[in-house]
């Protein structure tokens with residue numbers, strides 16, 4: 001990869017930074033598309049976030065930056081504007097820097113997730129969905145599933161209060177979807193989505209029991225590494241259709257690429 005003064009520069013702001021892989025994925029994505037884009041992770045402590053964002057505002061060859069743990073919510077106060085999607089989800093994961101230097105926070109997780117399902121011809125409209133997890137990504141996927149027309153959405157989470165709060169927020173925005181926070185059996189759902197981080201480590205327990213699901217079920221796990229989590233391997237062995245987290249990340253890259261091409 002050759003980075004020159006003509007390259008479009010992007011950052012990923014994180015703390016800690018060692019685990020950040022998104023920059024490698026984004027660089028590979030743009031390189032394979034022949035785009036002159038270079039992305040670097042930046043290790044930014046929470047107390048320095050405001051100063052860093054103010055500096056990026058002045059960097060004229062920067063078109064945006066990704067935001068990850070723990071900055072996704074805190075960054076909002078340093079931006080000029082956030083999109084309705086980011087406001088609803090309560091978190092920003094990509095900030096666009098316009099040609100005029102305005103910083104616009106967006107959240108691409110929901111759109112990326114729903115686009116990845118659509119690309120695999122997985123229809124959400126009318127489906128009965130069980131989602132595990134109510135963290136940052138889970139908030140986005142829950143709103144995305146309701147927006148895409150899920151008939152029912154049941155949210156399960158270790159911290160049950162978080163699941164209840166998320167269910168209430170989604171129900172308020174999307175009254176046509178029947179939303180609840182509950183412990184439920186996977187076998188009575190059409191689409192099962194894992195948004196917890198359980199599955200990133202080889203010895204993690206399964207995020208939920210999927211005994212009894214069959215070939216008509218779709219199991220999605222948004223974890224990117226490994227590409228095939230234990231949950232997906234188990235689901236495939238039971239004949240279910242499976243989809244991993246990489247297509248969701250790729251779909252978000254496509255949205256970023258569309259923004260920088262303008």
Ligand SMILES: NC(=O)c1ccc[n+]([C@@H]2O[C@H](COP(=O)([O-])OP(=O)(O)OC[C@H]3O[C@@H](n4cnc5c(N)ncnc54)[C@H](OP(=O)(O)O)[C@@H]3O)[C@@H](O)[C@H]2O)c1
Pocket residue numbers: 109112132133134135136137138157158159160162195196197198200222223224245246248249252
């Ligand atoms: N494919 C993509 O584009 C994409 C995008 C974003 C995130 N992700 C992936 O999604 C996963 C979650 O990310 P996040 O940002 O939502 O993280 P987060 O905000 O920290 O949320 C973590 C979620 O996992 C649950 N969890 C963690 N450890 C658990 C355990 N031992 N037992 C039961 N539940 C547990 C948490 O439950 P509690 O609320 O009870 O703590 C919470 O629901 C990560 O693997 C991340 O890489 C993928």
